[in-house]
Amino acid sequence: MKTDYTKLPKVELHLHLDCSLSYDVVKQLNPSITEKEYSDSFIAPPKCTDLADYIKRAIKGFELMQTKEQLRLVTLDLFKQLKADNVVYAEFRFAPLQHIYKGLTPEEVVQIVNEATTEGIKTYGVDAGIILCTLRHYTEEQSMQTVSLAKQFKGTNVVGFDIAADEAGFPITNHIKAFQFANDNQIACTAHAGEAKGAESVWETLQNFHPSRIGHGVRSAEDTSLLHFLKEHNIHLEVCPTSNIQTNVFDKIENHTGDKIYQSGVSMSINTDARTISNTTLAKEYGVMEKNFGWDKAHIKKCNLEGIKHSFASDAIKTKISKLIEEAY
Numbered sequence: 405m406k407t408d409y410t411k412l413p414k415v416e417l418h419l420h421l422d423c424s425l426s427y428d429v430v431k432q433l434n435p436s437i438t439e440k441e442y443s444d445s446f447i448a449p450p451k452c453t454d455l456a457d458y459i460k461r462a463i464k465g466f467e468l469m470q471t472k473e474q475l476r477l478v479t480l481d482l483f484k485q486l487k488a489d490n491v492v493y494a495e496f497r498f499a500p501l502q503h504i505y506k507g508l509t510p511e512e513v514v515q516i517v518n519e520a521t522t523e524g525i526k527t528y529g530v531d532a533g534i535i536l537c538t539l540r541h542y543t544e545e546q547s548m549q550t551v552s553l554a555k556q557f558k559g560t561n562v563v564g565f566d567i568a569a570d571e572a573g574f575p576i577t578n579h580i581k582a583f584q585f586a587n588d589n590q591i592a593c594t595a596h597a598g599e600a601k602g603a604e605s606v607w608e609t610l611q612n613f614h615p616s617r618i619g620h621g622v623r624s625a626e627d628t629s630l631l632h633f634l635k636e637h638n639i640h641l642e643v644c645p646t647s648n649i650q651t652n653v654f655d656k657i658e659n660h661t662g663d664k665i666y667q668s669g670v671s672m673s674i675n676t677d678a679r680t681i682s683n684t685t686l687a688k689e690y691g692v693m694e695k696n697f698g699w700d701k702a703h704i705k706k707c708n709l710e711g712i713k714h715s716f717a718s719d720a721i722k723t724k725i726s727k728l729i730e731e732a733y
Contacts (some may be wrong), residue, residue: 423678483524533563673711
């Protein structure tokens, strides 16, 4: 690589907590695990059959995130990883209803992660926000329960609402009410789309959920009018290159649409998606874009500035991080 991205400050907007457990924290939570078992269970191969296959690796993550101490340790472990990657602002997401199998209530789950986030910000000096996820296969009631938590914890480290999981397998119907509630209550929204399905999934998501950001959205490039719409309405795409190759959105990195989206003028950032499942860091993702598309520091600077601008952070944090990026690049 022409540029050493490890030392440069970075912004990450698309990151799943339960898909980013390091070997260190897993070993702490399950002392009997070997590195080989960790690698086989938590890290996906370079090619999965599809998104559903890739997501299977998250199960091992949330199985180890069912008690107060487990949730705290996993959250702090993520902060340690972010610090090592020189991330200065991150928004990480998780689905609270995935962490209630050993007796915690959804409210307790959010409270624990919220408190651990405050501890992580203080300990590691990384500013961060939490996005609460509903999942595609959830009922309307589960979606409403999740968005209600986002409202309840508004004003804490919880900054937004999202929908994740397999968009190809499940329609949006069950979740329209939850996004309506989010929009009515000024809860910032992002939504996974244009990953397992094409541009029509992004259109449907925009028209029914009205988010200000789209998680992935890379298949928007299949529709020129959609790219134009995204640009006109200042919708930000959270692009995750390595993950998209693993989930077979694209057969190989050379065919990834990240550069095409950037050239079209649509606002975008580069993200890891799942640090463990994709075995990656932001520094590595920047290297992927440099190597395959000739990106340089100017491209990365733009993506970071767009990222912080479209983040769900306070104006004070946006100003602080923008200044850091401007000076460092």
